[in-house]
Amino acid sequence: NAGVMQNPRHLVRRRGQEARLRCSPMKGHSHVYWYRQLPEEGLKFMVYLQKENIIDESGMPKERFSAEFPKEGPSILRIQQVVRGDSAAYFCASSPQNTGELFFGEGSRLTVL
Amino acid sequence: KQEVTQIPAALSVPEGENLVLNCSFTDSAIYNLQWFRQDPGKGLTSLLLIQSSQREQTSGRLNASLDKSSGRSTLYIAASQPGDSATYLCAVGATGGGNKLTFGTGTQLKVEL
Numbered sequence: 001n002a003g004v005m006q007n008p009r010h011l012v013r014r015r016g017q018e019a020r021l022r023c024s025p026m027k028g029h030s031h032v033y034w035y036r037q038l039p040e041e042g043l044k045f046m047v048y049l050q051k052e053n054i055i056d057e058s059g060m061p062k063e064r065f066s067a068e069f070p071k072e073g074p075s076i077l078r079i080q081q082v083v084r085g086d087s088a089a090y091f092c093a094s095s096p097q098n099t100g101e102l103f104f105g106e107g108s109r110l111t112v113l
Numbered sequence: 114k115q116e117v118t119q120i121p122a123a124l125s126v127p128e129g130e131n132l133v134l135n136c137s138f139t140d141s142a143i144y145n146l147q148w149f150r151q152d153p154g155k156g157l158t159s160l161l162l163i164q165s166s167q168r169e170q171t172s173g174r175l176n177a178s179l180d181k182s183s184g185r186s187t188l189y190i191a192a193s194q195p196g197d198s199a200t201y202l203c204a205v206g207a208t209g210g211g212n213k214l215t216f217g218t219g220t221q222l223k224v225e226l
């Protein structure tokens with residue numbers, strides 16, 4: 001049973017470009033969470049999704065950030081018009097239900113030049 | 114708003130020593146508490162999950178305790194090994210919040226030969 005798969009592992013973008021981060025949850029997991037880890041800071045919750053639904057996006061910045069988890073395919077975190085402050089590690093996690101143990105991917109590290 | 118604090122921020126011990134990592138949280142209305150391990154440039158690995166009704170959990174050389182009323186948890190590592198060197202993160206799940214976790218900033222542990 002493969003773990004949570006994230007890609008790309010490393011992404012470099014110039015200011016103003018778009019970043020797309022993908023996450024495939026563990027098999028059998030329908031709950032997906034995105035967390036962000038800024039340099040020298042702890043992980044912060046961004047968004048919680050189930051298939052085709054955003055359940056809780058209270059941690060998402062109001063502009064430029066969006067997330068989806070379509071019926072088929074991976075969950076995608078999209079950042080439009082990136083700025084240097086978006087440079088961070090973005091972690092995806094999944095679970096079989098909205099409680100209990102969370103399984104994390106290895107993260108996507110975004111660097112904005 | 115839940116705040117999670119971990120002390121110490123960094124710890125260096127000789128191999129074989131028993132050690133205790135501390136985690137405190139401000140809101141005792143928690144659903145669960147999880148301890149994770151993070152290796153440099155990697156994702157998070159779940160170590161122990163304690164439900165709010167439990168007092169402790171054990172896995173191998175690790176033991177985590179939870180005192181909800183005082184807002185504290187400890188992670189005890191017995192007979193430390195160099196392979197235990199990593200950052201240890203404490204995360205709290207709020208009642209009704211499921212896997213929307215609030216993380217501490219971690220304790221960076223180094224076990225020396």
